[in-house]
Amino acid sequence: MSFSLSHPGYTPAEIMTIEASRRLKNGTVCFVGIGLPSAAANLARLMHAPDVVLIYESGTIGAKPDVLPLSIGDGELAEYADTVVSVPEIFRYWVQGGRIDVGFLGAAQVDRFGNLNSTIIGTDYAKPKVRLPGAGGAPEIASNAKETWIIIKQNLRTFVEKVDFLTSVGHLTGGDSREKSGARGAGPTAVISDLGVLVPDPVSKELTLAALHPGVTIEQAKAATGWDLKIASKVEAIAPPTQLELVTLRDLHERTARAHGVATTTD
Amino acid sequence: MTSNIMSLSDAIRRFVKDGQSLALEGFTHLIPTAAGHEIIRQKRRELTLIRMTPDIVYDQMIGMGCAKHLVFSWGGNPGVGSLHRFRDAIQNGWPNAVTIAEHSHADMAGRYQAGASGLPFSVLRGYVGSDLPKHNPDIKSITCPFTGEVLAATPAINPDVTVIHAQKADRKGNVLVHGITGIQKEAVLAAKVAIATVEEIVDNLEAPMNACVLPHWTLAAVCEVPMGAHPSYAHGYYERDNAFCREWEVISRERERFVEWMKANVMSTPNHAQFLTYAGIR
Numbered sequence: 001m002s003f004s005l006s007h008p009g010y011t012p013a014e015i016m017t018i019e020a021s022r023r024l025k026n027g028t029v030c031f032v033g034i035g036l037p038s039a040a041a042n043l044a045r046l047m048h049a050p051d052v053v054l055i056y057e058s059g060t061i062g063a064k065p066d067v068l069p070l071s072i073g074d075g076e077l078a079e080y081a082d083t084v085v086s087v088p089e090i091f092r093y094w095v096q097g098g099r100i101d102v103g104f105l106g107a108a109q110v111d112r113f114g115n116l117n118s119t120i121i122g123t124d125y126a127k128p129k130v131r132l133p134g135a136g137g138a139p140e141i142a143s144n145a146k147e148t149w150i151i152i153k154q155n156l157r158t159f160v161e162k163v164d165f166l167t168s169v170g171h172l173t174g175g176d177s178r179e180k181s182g183a184r185g186a187g188p189t190a191v192i193s194d195l196g197v198l199v200p201d202p203v204s205k206e207l208t209l210a211a212l213h214p215g216v217t218i219e220q221a222k223a224a225t226g227w228d229l230k231i232a233s234k235v236e237a238i239a240p241p242t243q244l245e246l247v248t249l250r251d252l253h254e255r256t257a258r259a260h261g262v263a264t265t266t267d
Numbered sequence: 268m269t270s271n272i273m274s275l276s277d278a279i280r281r282f283v284k285d286g287q288s289l290a291l292e293g294f295t296h297l298i299p300t301a302a303g304h305e306i307i308r309q310k311r312r313e314l315t316l317i318r319m320t321p322d323i324v325y326d327q328m329i330g331m332g333c334a335k336h337l338v339f340s341w342g343g344n345p346g347v348g349s350l351h352r353f354r355d356a357i358q359n360g361w362p363n364a365v366t367i368a369e370h371s372h373a374d375m376a377g378r379y380q381a382g383a384s385g386l387p388f389s390v391l392r393g394y395v396g397s398d399l400p401k402h403n404p405d406i407k408s409i410t411c412p413f414t415g416e417v418l419a420a421t422p423a424i425n426p427d428v429t430v431i432h433a434q435k436a437d438r439k440g441n442v443l444v445h446g447i448t449g450i451q452k453e454a455v456l457a458a459k460v461a462i463a464t465v466e467e468i469v470d471n472l473e474a475p476m477n478a479c480v481l482p483h484w485t486l487a488a489v490c491e492v493p494m495g496a497h498p499s500y501a502h503g504y505y506e507r508d509n510a511f512c513r514e515w516e517v518i519s520r521e522r523e524r525f526v527e528w529m530k531a532n533v534m535s536t537p538n539h540a541q542f543l544t545y546a547g548i549r
Contacts, residue, residue, distance in 0.1 A: 034346075057372060058294050058447045070509055071345030073295025073447050075502050086479075087294055087319070087450045088380050091373035096392065115396070119369070125402045131354050133343035136320075140373040140393035169396030182416065183395040260346075260509050 010241050012194035013153075014249060015213045017043060018241045020104075020151050020192040029053040029101045031141050032063075034072050036151045037104035039252070040192075042068060046248050055094065057137040059085045067256040072136075076259075095140045098184065103145030108132050109163045110152055112206050112227045114170030114188030116142065117163035125165065135167050142168035143183040154193035154224045161227040171205035178205070195221045196238065201230065211236040271440040271489050275464060276538065278488035279305045282460050287427035288315040290458065291324065294449025295345055295507075298499035299432040300324045301492045301539035302464055307331045308534060317426055319375045319450055323498060323515050326350040327533070330525055332362045338424070339367070340375045347512050351519040361522065368403050374421055379450050381423035382457025394419040429458035432496045433481075434503060435472060436465045440483035443472045446502030448479050455481055464492040466504050492539050497548060511548070 013036075020040035024030060026049040032041045038056075042065065045052050054063045058073035062082030069077050078084045085094075094100065107116035118138060122129030142148055148170075152158055170188045172178045178187050187205075191198040196212040208230045209221050214237065222229045241249075273281075283289065283306055291299045303324035306314075315336040316325055322344055328334055330352030342353050356365040370378070377389030390409060400406040400419065409420040431451040433444040442463045444451055455461040463481065468491045474480050483489070494501075498508035498515070518528045536542040543549040 136341035
């Protein structure tokens, strides 16, 4: 685990996870991706949102895992869920049926309009530089949830002007293009990174820097973004992690590492 | 009545032929690994492999030259990383060229549902704005006759053979699946021929009223294969072998090491029980 020198005591991945978790309200129905979204959503459940409803694409509704799942279909998710449904049911009735408040996604790349790539790196589909796992459930979540949040580390490989492959729709080409495309819901309303938080401009829908983690500068955020990053008129300062937030997150990761024999921290 | 209960090697020999389309389904849970190994042992070739989430067993089948085409929506080693044999086949054509047809999960689920329902196609909204339809000619569009909305339409999947793994069967060959049931029911009902491997065969299924039971007459073969899902898991029987999933990352990275491992552990063992002992798993 590497600790940033500018914020002794916690890592950029920890503040990113903690800030994402703070945004999740009690009672929200959240469709959770594996990895960072799952860590943030479960931290919220342990901290301030005991009645948040976590749904995983393996069909577990109201999952309450004691340790973080290593994969989307871990038995832990089913064991303590309110109910377990089949994969067709989770997508037809629950996602396409419009029952998801927040679709919480990760990706390999995000662009200036919040479109996501989880398919290939490189622009030749037939001969990709890197073949990624693919779409999974993300296209349906991105086009049917009432809103989506994206959690992703911010650097020049991940924050790109245009995604190499548009797997899951964000605000498409900006303005009202998403609405016109037939996608439902508000699309990406927040991108939470290890540097801060970006939100779409209300009219152009271009992602705009709205908040920074402690010790991070606007210049650092600009330098880690592959387009000319717009800055909100007032950039909020995100509060540092509380001792309780840090201890709870670390306990969760330690329990998970013990259970799976593998670390789930992402840095 | 002729029983559908038989050995796995007999079931694969009788029902799986070169050139067929084949779905080995399971959603992280209950992946029919033993059946995949038997198909590798019997050297089936030119298969169209269908699965929402191809993982280790498809990596093995692709790497051993069973596949010519792959239909999928997410390909990886869950919780670990990439599938190296899958990537090598797509990117470098080793050991043979494998073409792909790529979908989303909801689409694959819908295609199986259409297949199980005897309908020609499935509709969905999820490809709005996505580049996937540009690269997959099976994703077309259709206009709703009631609202005028343009939706994606994809053809039904009706595999020549579907194989699933489940917890138990009774002596008539009725099969009980529980826990994360994924897409298995639809994949069985969509198939021309369906095979189930099970952890155990029991006198009485003791299935709760709303449990997922596949009646014996929907299955051509039921085979008792304890730990047949390893390194995946069977809820109520054993957990996922995460250590093996991580080890696979190392075994599969280089072609030579992969082939050596497959020869030593799969090709040189007559059945799954021997494989488990030989590979040091049980």
